[in-house]
Amino acid sequence: MKKRRQITELPEFDSAHYLDSEESIAAYLTDILDANDAGLLAAALGDIARARGMTEIAKSAGISREALYKALRPGSAPRFDTISRVCTALGVRLVVHRLV
Secondary structure, X not given: OOXXXXXXXXXXXXXXXXXXXXXXXXXXXXXHHHOOOHHHHXXXXXXXXXXXXXXXXXXXXXXXXXXXXXXXXXXXXXXHHHHHHHHHHHOOOOOOOOOO
């Protein structure tokens, strides 16, 4: 008989492990933007930055590593300037489409 595991025993899911291509990153950000949640967007950018290397992204964005972790933690509300600089460092661009 298999031993049942408690939910608290399961490892925490980390999406950064699956963000290993430009296509997966684009699909991830597109889904996140559809959710229309600024805190979720910040956390998703943090996931992508961790997947690519937080230190390198912080350096490219001109933000300290510690400030970047703080700005992109779940539930944060970073300034647009921070989001813009991180997107540029990640090589992605947020695009606006008219709602139909």
